[in-house]
Amino acid sequence: MQKTGNIQKMHATLEEGNAIYQLPIGNEMVAMNALVGQEISLIFNGTITCSNCGVITKKSYSQGYCYPCCRDLARCDLCIMKPETCHHHLGTCREPLWGLDNCFAPHIIYLANSSGIKVGITRKSNIPSRWIDQGAVQALPIFEVDTRLKSGQIEVALKAFVSDKTNWRKMLKNEVDEVNLVATKNQLLAKVTGLATELGAVALDNEAIKIHYPVVEYPSKVTSLNFDKMPEISGVLRGIKGQYLLLDTGVLNIRKFSSYNITLTY
Numbered sequence: 415m416q417k418t419g420n421i422q423k424m425h426a427t428l429e430e431g432n433a434i435y436q437l438p439i440g441n442e443m444v445a446m447n448a449l450v451g452q453e454i455s456l457i458f459n460g461t462i463t464c465s466n467c468g469v470i471t472k473k474s475y476s477q478g479y480c481y482p483c484c485r486d487l488a489r490c491d492l493c494i495m496k497p498e499t500c501h502h503h504l505g506t507c508r509e510p511l512w513g514l515d516n517c518f519a520p521h522i523i524y525l526a527n528s529s530g531i532k533v534g535i536t537r538k539s540n541i542p543s544r545w546i547d548q549g550a551v552q553a554l555p556i557f558e559v560d561t562r563l564k565s566g567q568i569e570v571a572l573k574a575f576v577s578d579k580t581n582w583r584k585m586l587k588n589e590v591d592e593v594n595l596v597a598t599k600n601q602l603l604a605k606v607t608g609l610a611t612e613l614g615a616v617a618l619d620n621e622a623i624k625i626h627y628p629v630v631e632y633p634s635k636v637t638s639l640n641f642d643k644m645p646e647i648s649g650v651l652r653g654i655k656g657q658y659l660l661l662d663t664g665v666l667n668i669r670k671f672s673s674y675n676i677t678l679t680y
């Protein structure tokens with residue numbers, strides 16, 4: 415089979431504890447789990463089409479945009495990476511209406527285990543795909559708040575006690591031990607009680623979830639594949655974790671190449 419089109423980050427869903435991936439390519443979705451164990455090839459055809467305005471851009475900015483869109487879209491602003499710096503209240507949001515829809519919506523502060531325990535935040539509607547995107551093997555929501563800013567404020571307070579980073583090489587090599595997220599959560603709750611009350615955060619009582627990835631063999635050494643340096647990438651797909659295809663020839667971060675025109679053969 416062969417499919418050609420602009421790719422976007424993989425859609426990830428959780429079914430009975432298993433991560434299920436689909437790759438959007440043009441107007442189609444390719445079920446990727448079924449390709450694990452098979453030889454596949456991905457060829458970059460040389461064009462990158464901005465996923466917002468549709469112009470062809472020489473270089474991809476913010477994972478799939480042209481430079482003007484990257485500069486002007488609120489979703490590409492620094493405050494998306496650092497939600498505690500939300501500046502909507504100052505009237506300087508790049509897209510105030512987009513901000514109202516996306517940042518003034520329920521957000522979750524969570525613990526995840528991708529290469530060790532980390533704290534993170536996401537829109538409630540992005541759960542559980544956010545955890546799969548990060549390659550987390552366990553996850554546990556802690557609080558729900560009503561704005562992105564508040565989630566960032568609580569995250570900043572929790573960062574004093576727990577990392578907010580994933581070591582992606584360890585994540586891809588599956589160098590991760592199972593941890594007791596509930597115990598960590600209980601310790602952390604005590605540290606931020608005052609702030610949580612002040613922000614009206616609701617403590618959540620979910621059970622920790624486990625996520626299994628479609629992987630037959632993890633790499634012992636991580637070599638990054640890059641369409642900008644090597645337009646033809648092929649190999650046996652040994653697995654999928656986070657937004658990465660684990661090929662026997664190296665790992666490919668699909669998200670990084672959003673909006674690239676690709677021919678996938680399998």
Ligand SMILES: [Zn+2]
Nearest residue numbers: 464467480483
């Ligand atoms: Zn654009």
